[in-house]
Amino acid sequence: MKTWAYIDHFQGEPVPASWEALGVAKTFGEVTAVILGAGLDALAQIALEYGADSVLVADDPALADYRAEAFAATLTALITDSAPQAIFLPTTTRTREVAAMSAFDLASGVLVDVTALEAQDETILATRPVYEGKLFEKVTCSARPQFITLRARAFPKPARQAGRSGAITKAAAQAESKTSVEGFTPAETNVNLADAGVVVSGGRGVANDPAKGFGLIGDLAKTIGGAVGASRAAVDANYIPYAHQVGQTGKVVSPDLYVAVGISGAVQHLVGMRSSKVVVAVNKDAEAPIFTQARYGVVADLFTFLPILNAAFKKKLGK
Ligand SMILES: Cc1cc2nc3c(=O)[nH]c(=O)nc-3n(C[C@H](O)[C@H](O)[C@H](O)COP(=O)(O)OP(=O)(O)OC[C@H]3O[C@@H](n4cnc5c(N)ncnc54)[C@H](O)[C@@H]3O)c2cc1C
Numbered sequence: 001m002k003t004w005a006y007i008d009h010f011q012g013e014p015v016p017a018s019w020e021a022l023g024v025a026k027t028f029g030e031v032t033a034v035i036l037g038a039g040l041d042a043l044a045q046i047a048l049e050y051g052a053d054s055v056l057v058a059d060d061p062a063l064a065d066y067r068a069e070a071f072a073a074t075l076t077a078l079i080t081d082s083a084p085q086a087i088f089l090p091t092t093t094r095t096r097e098v099a100a101m102s103a104f105d106l107a108s109g110v111l112v113d114v115t116a117l118e119a120q121d122e123t124i125l126a127t128r129p130v131y132e133g134k135l136f137e138k139v140t141c142s143a144r145p146q147f148i149t150l151r152a153r154a155f156p157k158p159a160r161q162a163g164r165s166g167a168i169t170k171a172a173a174q175a176e177s178k179t180s181v182e183g184f185t186p187a188e189t190n191v192n193l194a195d196a197g198v199v200v201s202g203g204r205g206v207a208n209d210p211a212k213g214f215g216l217i218g219d220l221a222k223t224i225g226g227a228v229g230a231s232r233a234a235v236d237a238n239y240i241p242y243a244h245q246v247g248q249t250g251k252v253v254s255p256d257l258y259v260a261v262g263i264s265g266a267v268q269h270l271v272g273m274r275s276s277k278v279v280v281a282v283n284k285d286a287e288a289p290i291f292t293q294a295r296y297g298v299v300a301d302l303f304t305f306l307p308i309l310n311a312a313f314k315k316k317l318g319k
Contacts, residue, residue: 002029003084017153022047033048035058058074063175072105073176076102081171091112106143111128112128114154124148154275201229202230202261202263214228223314232249251272256278260280264289273293280298285299
């Protein structure tokens with residue numbers, strides 16, 4: 001099967017899940033990495049090192065800033081020229097737009113936020129969570145190409161092989177767009193939860209002393225190399241900014257380890273972390289629903305238990 005992997009990036013900085021998409025595409029056949037933007041030489045080389053058989057770049061100063069119309073029009077033109085059967089993208093805000101617009105141009109469809117895949121001849125059977133993660137739906141796309149966006153960390157990242165070479169082909173951009181980017185303002189907090197391998201999240205359980213509670217959660221996250229997440233109750237109470245929120249109206253995370261501290265386990269929270277590989281819950285209420293999701297549960301007061309856990313990790317990790 002002729003497959004493409006779309007490498008999503010912000011000004012040349014790749015979204016890590018792009019390499020997961022590349023690894024997946026390679027399991028279905030020869031893979032071309034497709035990159036749109038400006039100044040892409042370094043990124044094209046990295047795509048080869050992550051296993052792309054070839055790279056197709058639309059490298060044009062007019063594509064320096066992401067704009068949905070220009071990127072989708074360019075992708076549509078490239079697909080029309082080469083006719084791949086499937087294109088795999090990491091699921092990001094940008095790729096949701098680009099895939100949808102390009103699929104519309106080509107009278108095809110998009111399978112979004114996919115967590116598992118299998119081949120049925122030339123058609124791909126994709127699994128994705130629906131109804132807040134309570135059910136897994138199996139879906140296919142009958143038109144071509146099949147656009148498939150993959151949930152971050154649901155698939156393995158291929159090993160990088162330094163110096164690996166391959167053909168890099170340049171293609172023209174379709175840069176016309178009614179929108180233009182006037183500038184960027186850095187967010188107050190820069191949290192990358194979606195790509196985190198470890199997430200330590202806090203909830204309303206810290207209410208007795210939120211600053212101390214999230215201080216302890218931050219310390220533990222730092223010791224074990226994790227990002228800090230939160231429940232909506234903690235965000236609504238202004239214990240921590242919204243960028244940290246996990247759940248239905250926050251971020252969806254799939255870390256190897258998710259530590260839920262003082263979080264009850266409401267369904268709207270679970271939908272954001274249900275695909276974590278190992279869940280540890282710390283809660284003083286032995287009946288808290290979060291324990292039904294947890295491989296390891298600790299019934300304890302977080303203010304007493306977290307310093308002990310952190311000290312034990314530090315000792316074990318020699319920190
Ligand atoms: C439309 C909609 C969207 C929503 N989206 C989200 C979302 O994206 N994310 C989200 O998280 N929620 C979301 N919610 C809210 C959700 O329903 C819950 O209200 C919320 O998740 C509860 O947060 P919590 O677990 O921190 O608080 P609580 O439910 O109040 O739980 C606090 C827990 O802390 C424990 N605890 C208390 N003190 C301690 C202590 N000292 N040590 C240890 N444990 C302690 C308690 O036993 C309790 O289990 C949404 C709700 C709606 C209606």
